[in-house]
Amino acid sequence: MINLLLFPVLIPFLFAAVLLLFPKKVKAQRVVTMIGLVFALASSFALLYKVKVNGVQALTLGSWAPPFGITMVSDMFSAMLVTSSLLIALFVVWYSFSSIGEEREKAFYYPAILFMLTGVNGAFTTGDIFNMFVFFEVLLMSSYVLIVLGGEKIQLKESIKYIIVNIVSSSLFVITVGYLYSVVGTLNMADISVKLAEIGPSGIVTVIAVLFLIVFGIKGGIFPLFFWLPGSYGAPPIPVLALFGALLTKVGVYAIMRTYTLFFTTDVGYTHNLLMILSILTIVVGCIGALAYFDVKQIIIYNIVIAVGVILFGASVMNESGMMGSVFYLIHDILIKGALFLLIGIIIKITGTSDLRKMGGLMKRYPLLAWVYLIVAFGLAGIPPLSGFIGKLLIVQGGFEGELLWQSIFILASSLLVLFSAIRIFIYAFWGEEKGEHLISERKYRHLLVPAITLASLTVLYGVGAEYLVPFMADATNVLLDPSIYVDAVFEGVK
Amino acid sequence: MKTNDLIIQTTTKVVFFIIFLFSIHIFFAGHYTPGGGFVGGLVMSSAIVLLMLAFDLKTVQDMLPVNYTVITAIGLIISLLTAAGSIFFNVPFFTHVYDYFNLPLLGETSIHTAMFFDTGVYLVVVGVTMNIIQMIGGDE
Numbered sequence: 001m002i003n004l005l006l007f008p009v010l011i012p013f014l015f016a017a018v019l020l021l022f023p024k025k026v027k028a029q030r031v032v033t034m035i036g037l038v039f040a041l042a043s044s045f046a047l048l049y050k051v052k053v054n055g056v057q058a059l060t061l062g063s064w065a066p067p068f069g070i071t072m073v074s075d076m077f078s079a080m081l082v083t084s085s086l087l088i089a090l091f092v093v094w095y096s097f098s099s100i101g102e103e104r105e106k107a108f109y110y111p112a113i114l115f116m117l118t119g120v121n122g123a124f125t126t127g128d129i130f131n132m133f134v135f136f137e138v139l140l141m142s143s144y145v146l147i148v149l150g151g152e153k154i155q156l157k158e159s160i161k162y163i164i165v166n167i168v169s170s171s172l173f174v175i176t177v178g179y180l181y182s183v184v185g186t187l188n189m190a191d192i193s194v195k196l197a198e199i200g201p202s203g204i205v206t207v208i209a210v211l212f213l214i215v216f217g218i219k220g221g222i223f224p225l226f227f228w229l230p231g232s233y234g235a236p237p238i239p240v241l242a243l244f245g246a247l248l249t250k251v252g253v254y255a256i257m258r259t260y261t262l263f264f265t266t267d268v269g270y271t272h273n274l275l276m277i278l279s280i281l282t283i284v285v286g287c288i289g290a291l292a293y294f295d296v297k298q299i300i301i302y303n304i305v306i307a308v309g310v311i312l313f314g315a316s317v318m319n320e321s322g323m324m325g326s327v328f329y330l331i332h333d334i335l336i337k338g339a340l341f342l343l344i345g346i347i348i349k350i351t352g353t354s355d356l357r358k359m360g361g362l363m364k365r366y367p368l369l370a371w372v373y374l375i376v377a378f379g380l381a382g383i384p385p386l387s388g389f390i391g392k393l394l395i396v397q398g399g400f401e402g403e404l405l406w407q408s409i410f411i412l413a414s415s416l417l418v419l420f421s422a423i424r425i426f427i428y429a430f431w432g433e434e435k436g437e438h439l440i441s442e443r444k445y446r447h448l449l450v451p452a453i454t455l456a457s458l459t460v461l462y463g464v465g466a467e468y469l470v471p472f473m474a475d476a477t478n479v480l481l482d483p484s485i486y487v488d489a490v491f492e493g494v495k
Numbered sequence: 496m497k498t499n500d501l502i503i504q505t506t507t508k509v510v511f512f513i514i515f516l517f518s519i520h521i522f523f524a525g526h527y528t529p530g531g532g533f534v535g536g537l538v539m540s541s542a543i544v545l546l547m548l549a550f551d552l553k554t555v556q557d558m559l560p561v562n563y564t565v566i567t568a569i570g571l572i573i574s575l576l577t578a579a580g581s582i583f584f585n586v587p588f589f590t591h592v593y594d595y596f597n598l599p600l601l602g603e604t605s606i607h608t609a610m611f612f613d614t615g616v617y618l619v620v621v622g623v624t625m626n627i628i629q630m631i632g633g634d635e
Contacts (some may be wrong), residue, residue: 003582014575020568127541207580 220252322398329391536620574615
């Protein structure tokens with residue numbers, strides 16, 4: 001099966017197209033979506049196994065020779081990201097059954113999610129820079145649908161902002177690809193890597209590198225390009241927010257990591273230093289935002305910004321520990337942000353508000369929710385046996401090895417603020433006097449809690465079983481640090 | 496006041512078929528000359544838009560009782576399955592094949608699977624364009 005690496009992209013696409021045929025039959029929509037996601041997830045696990053055993057998988061579409069056709073490449077890094085994105089989607093869809101409401105389900109909610117997964121998985125898998133642009137557009141257009149679906153006033157207001165920012169960044173993406181094409185004359189990422197290494201350090205290549213950082217920085221929400229993120233992510237309902245928070249910014253982060261390890265390795269002193277400074281500033285603004293708000297959604301949204309900074313800091317160091325830490329932290333962050341959003345979604349559903357000052361005393365009636373939230377909050381901050389620990393440890397170790405003493409200490413200090421911001425939710429919402437009335441039925445509460453708890457226990461497993469994941473992470477790191485493995489896999493049998 | 500659209504309606508009845516045939520021509524000629532599924536689909540939708548201008552939305556919906564969302568979905572599925580056919584022969588996705596066939600009336604004709612892919616594109620373009628125009632034009 002040489003086409004296996006395409007299955008996680010094609011299966012959601014096929015099921016999304018089929019779902020367009022019967023939008024009003026909600027039960028059938030739910031069942032078909034679930035079947036599609038389970039198939040896609042199974043294929044992605046098969047892919048993970050194949051990449052582990054046989055190394056990097058590459059396929060050039062249409063039986064053309066590599067630099068001329070569109071190449072799809074699945075290394076361990078992208079295979080793991082594809083798997084975790086499908087996993088998150090599975091839980092979000094499960095959670096949506098009892099949370100999103102029939103009105104939205106009848107208005108192409110599930111097809112939009114599956115189309116978005118097609119785009120996300122395609123962007124993770126592609127080996128062609130223009131094809132990456134196309135997949136970005138696929139996921140962005142579906143996200144436009146998801147952000148505006150329902151048509152509340154705030155959604156309409158924020159979706160205008162979101163669409164304008166993304167259209168600007170997409171046109172910048174095309175312009176940048178145009179510059180790159182006029183310099184190297186190819187769009188295949190492996191071929192670009194070879195050609196740029198031949199050119200060596202040159203002013204125009206550095207300019208293109210910075211332009212790519214701006215383009216993907218807007219998508220990924222780094223300082224100072226994150227300004228659209230808190231407002232836009234606050235608008236849609238919780239399951240959509242969970243999907244966005246867990247996946248969309250990570251596609252931008254993936255694209256930065258991919259281009260900065262595969263293409264722009266000749267002028268590291270400038271480009272990677274810039275990346276490092278920006279990632280530190282991203283953490284600073286993220287921390288300020290996470291502490292400033294009394295709105296649970298905004299607190300977690302600013303935690304996304306912090307995580308983007310931490311991951312990019314690890315990647316900018318360009319040594320083995322830092323890169324491996326980044327990969328660990330990226331997957332951890334996808335899972336934990338999904339879990340956190342699902343949990344605070346339940347809190348918001350119970351109290352009917354997202355304002356911390358109006359809630360309190362949930363511990364008495366909902367002890368399970370409280371303890372699961374506490375565990376996930378500890379995981380977010382990186383308390384040892386849990387999932388955030390190993391990634392941040394390796395990133396800090398990489399920072400020390402790269403002789404970035406103060407920056408690494410700063411990363412450690414930021415963990416305290418992350419913990420403080422997450423615990424503040426715990427203290428305000430769960431401790432104290434019971435406030436307000438509880439607006440949720442016992443049955444619905446259970447239906448919402450089960451997917452959230454399952455996802456939370458997955459993050460705990462991810463942290464406890466980190467030892468078993470190390471070989472996978474090592475494979476991913478090797479490809480990132482040594483682009484020749486990637487290039488050889490693409491051009492295998494051609495040169 | 497009731498306006499009289501006799502001239503535009505009569506002309507449209509003739510012109511619609513000319514545009515329709517032209518769109519089919521552009522679609523089939525796409526492999527060797529400029530054209531293809533996208534332009535063909537746009538020309539086809541412009542023919543339907545002309546109908547809507549000459550008559551009204553309701554009349555056109557009665558004339559062509561199709562659900563354009565379904566047309567879009569069918570187009571997507573056709574394109575995807577054409578490209579995915581290669582999976583069953585274990586060659587890379589999107590590998591197209593062609594051969595020569597003796598068709599009745601047309602004689603020896605080359606048929607390329609890219610044409611079926613383009614059929615899907617054609618349907619998607621018609622479906623999406625008409626969906627947008629119907630939705631903006633209708634007051635529902």
